[in-house]
Amino acid sequence: MPDLVKPFGVQFGQAIDNLKGKLPEATMKWDDLAGPVHGKVFAIAGATNTDLVADIQKSLVDALKNGTTITQFRKDFDATVQKYGWTYRGKRGWRTSVIFNNNMRSAHMAGRWEQLQANKARRPFLQYRTAGDARVRPMHRMWNGLIFPIDDAFWQTHYPPNGWGCRCTVRAYSQADLDDGNLQVSEPFQVKTREVVTRDGEITDRVPVGIDPGWDHNVGQSWIAPELALGQKIAALPKPLQGLLADKAVSPAYQKVLNDNFKAFKTAIKQPVGQAQIVGFMDSGMINAIAEKLPEVELQTTSVSVLDSKTNHLAGRHKVNSPQVWPEEWANNLPEHFRNYQAVLLDKKSGNLIVVPQDSFNTMLPKIVLRLNQRTKIGLSATVVSLGAAAAGDLGNADAYELLLGALTK
Structure with a gap:
């Protein structure tokens, strides 16, 4: 039956x-x-x-x-x-x-x-x-x-x-x-x-x-699979509505869901198998800034994910005693830091986006480096390719970076 x-x-x-x-x-x-x-x-x-x-x-x-x-x-x-x-x-x-x-x-x-x-x-x-x-x-x-x-x-x-x-x-x-x-x-x-x-x-x-x-x-x-479900909904919308939905979708409670699920994903990785975890979605401010200042860039997706092969490497543990290494608490709360940013820049050499979270550690500004429109097992997304930190003056170098949104403050 x-x-x-x-x-x-x-x-x-x-x-x-x-x-x-x-x-x-x-x-x-x-x-x-x-x-x-x-x-x-x-x-x-x-x-x-x-x-x-x-x-x-x-x-x-x-x-x-x-x-x-x-x-x-x-x-x-x-x-x-x-x-x-x-x-x-x-x-x-x-x-x-x-x-x-x-x-x-x-x-x-x-x-x-x-x-x-x-x-x-x-x-x-x-x-x-x-x-x-x-x-x-x-x-x-x-x-x-x-x-x-x-x-x-x-x-x-x-x-x-x-x-x-x-x-x-x-x-x-x-x-x-x-x-x-x-x-x-x-x-x-x-x-x-x-x-x-x-x-x-x-x-x-x-x-x-x-x-x-x-x-x-x-x-x-x-x-x-809450991140995938929300990602599917956002992707099905016309471009002008995608950022607006993300603005209201990632509420404080849902932000905690993203954080908790990323921690669980990060902890469970034993041997990378090509899986990915969504850590957030570009908001309307970020989407509009890219459209206005980088009209040649066609955003195929607004979701942001991390590959399992990168996750344990992202915090920079291979950089022994380096001030660029993200503290464990910062790394564990990557979705929240991506959401609460103070500035978004374009790396002119690589074409990657640099998202600068609020607050700082080791007197440096943290940075999240995104590569756009990458194919993963969960579909297209912007992927986090590295985490690090830099001096405010370095990120303010107009020859290397273009400020798309926000402002750099210590």
Whole structure:
């Protein structure tokens, strides 16, 4: 029999891990965070107190663990609202339903994705399934029954849930299952997109037709491989929106995710095998500066990664007693230092970018050297080719470097 998604009310270990492992963060609006960020960050629109957010998250985790219903969650919600004096928008019934149902569905489908990945050698095909009633969205009804390999690009954007209140799911099949049911893999899917426009006429996003803004990502990929999921989302956007999304995507909580995942990647390397780890994404300031001052440079990607073959070499341990060697704490927090820069320069000789983080060590300015548009196993990215430090005067040499953004300060 094909695998089925366990319903709400049944303890589901991976779903609990997903919801429990998210970092709580305060937000003003539902779209303050990019969709893929929600794979690792828990937020409630309009909840600006992190402790309040954490308490609501705990109530949802308890509901998953104990199989309790929305009725009990509403009691917990009321107590939390009273505790913090939170005034929220919308009626209680509607607001609690949105919070409970969407978080439960996302957690279950994220956990389901982990199961499907673990079992894909035996059942490598997924079929899109709707709830089959009158409430199903017309576009989702059109996708009902589509079958694609689990690694097909379709599931990067169309793996459910695909919107607020979406109840769609997937069913896993083996080749024998397909043969027995006289089923076939569907024709390649042509994704049509639409622009998301505010009331003021500002274009803020681009999503596949039929998918709500913020839901055009695979909740399982966003949990298991958050950097890749966000990178895929950014890469799919037109150039003017890529930096803007990165600006809001890398929130304080998500920055911690990037830092922690890089440390884990760095620690796990025993023998380089050509793997890479994304450590960040170019923000709008960096992208705009490159476009303005280096019009001949075509940025093919805005993600920044480190190769495993370089990681243990980057801190400069081979430079014994050199003041250029990055301290271990600095090296471990490379994603944060890349994000918090004071200046970006062009090395005129090599064509590499030099990102200068804030602060300094050994009375020198740290520098992150990037080579653009490099092919890695995770796709195109700018790769960190070296870490080091230099005197402010050296980096200020106009013959060797061109200042693209910011200013050099000690």
